Amino acid sequence: MSESNFIDYVKFCSRSGAGGAGSAHFRREKHVPKGGPDGGDGGRGGHIILKGNAQLWTLLHLKYKKHVIAESGKGGEGGKRKGANGQDVILEVPIGTVAREAETGQVRCEITENGQEYILTQGGRGGLGNDHFKTATNQAPRYAQPGGEGIEEWIILELKLLADVGLVGFPNAGKSTLLSSISAARPEIGHYPFTTLVPHLGVVSYRDDRSFVMADIPGIIEGAAEGRGLGLRFLRHIERNSILLFLIPADAEHIGNQYRILLNELKKYNPELLDKKRLLAVSKSDMLDEELMDELKTEIPKDLPFLFISSVTGYHLNELKDMIWKALQE
Known part of the structure; x- marks a missing residue:
């Protein structure tokens, strides 16, 4: 999917249909000059309905719908004939869509x-027809109930990707390279920050025909929770991930410090993200020897499962899948 086609935020005016008015009609036949009230009810106005569609991955089809308007209900008629309901408008949205006022x-x-x-x-x-309002003391009511008004409101739809594993890291940490190495996803890869401008999903094959879904999220920078870099725009996509896989390159100044900065940005955005299972992969490790690895291990926080990996050479990628699968089962 091209980046221009990935839309995860839309805002539109949602207007439901008004209800039809009830009828104030009286029965009139050849030999019944003064029949009783027989006004029918009005039909209800059309709803605006959201419906999940697993085949959709973007809100692109709603990008240019600035006004969504449902049909109004028809008025009731004599002979207790009910008016037709207004036609509903069904908006199909991807799984993971959140609607807010x-x-x-x-x-x-x-x-x-x-x-x-x-x-x-x-x-x-x-609205109710006059047939509903007859009583023992008022057998010929000449009034009926008007239909209820429709509702007009502005709605925001946001898409939060559903994935088992969310990749978290600074720009140019190797997230897109990892995703393309272990799945069929082909995100754009470049040697400069913010190559990835939209999230990408990849299905990672595991043993015995099992699989899990990994999401590559555009890179986070310090201050993202305050709107720096790409800001909050994509942080919401990791809210639904079961596991957060932190990716920090081996040539980073201090692995532990980078991990804490990333963790702090997630905490400022949504403290509940810290309740998720966290794993660490040290990328670009093909340049390291055993001595350097031992030295870098001292920078990694204790009790944080980690692996040294290389997406280019395939070093420890199978072990990374094992670590992720084990965490998913827990």
Whole structure:
């Protein structure tokens, strides 16, 4: 998928249909000059509905929909005939889409399953016909209920990728190279920061026809939680990952310090991210000998599972898969 086609944020005006008015009609037949009330109910207004679709990976198809408007319900008729309901508008969205109110930021729903439906903006109710208002003392009511108004509101849809493993690291740490080495994903790779401008997903094959999904997230820099670099734009994509795989190159100034900076940015963005299982891979390790590896091990925080790897030579990539799979089973 080209970078221009990956859209993970859209904002639009959602307007549901108004309900149809009830009918104030009286039964009139040849031999029944004064029949009772027989006004039908109005139809309800159309809803705006979100529906999960596992075949979608982006919100691109909604990018230019600035106004989504549902049909209004039809009015009731005589003979207790109910008006037709307004047609619903169904917006299909990728799994992992979050809907929130633009004005308050309040989360309305999260679409996490294929086929899951959620009424985002409810249509107005249909008005009751005069048949509902007859009583023993008022057998010929001449009024009916008007239909309920539709709702107009601004909605934000955000996509959070669903993956088993999220790659976390500074720009140019080798995340895209790793993903392309162990999966069929082909993200753009370059020797400069911010080569990756959109998240990429790759399915990693494991033993006995098993697999897991890995997400390559654009690089984090110090101050990302305050909006520096690519800021908060992509940090939300690691909220749904089961495991966070930190990738730090072997030629970094201090592996432990870089790990703590990354961890601090995640904490400032969402403290709950620190509850996830964390692993460390030291990339570009093909340039190291045993003595240098032993020296670098002293910089790595204790109790953090780690491996020295090289995506170019394949060094320890199978062991990395084993480490990830074991963590996923835990």
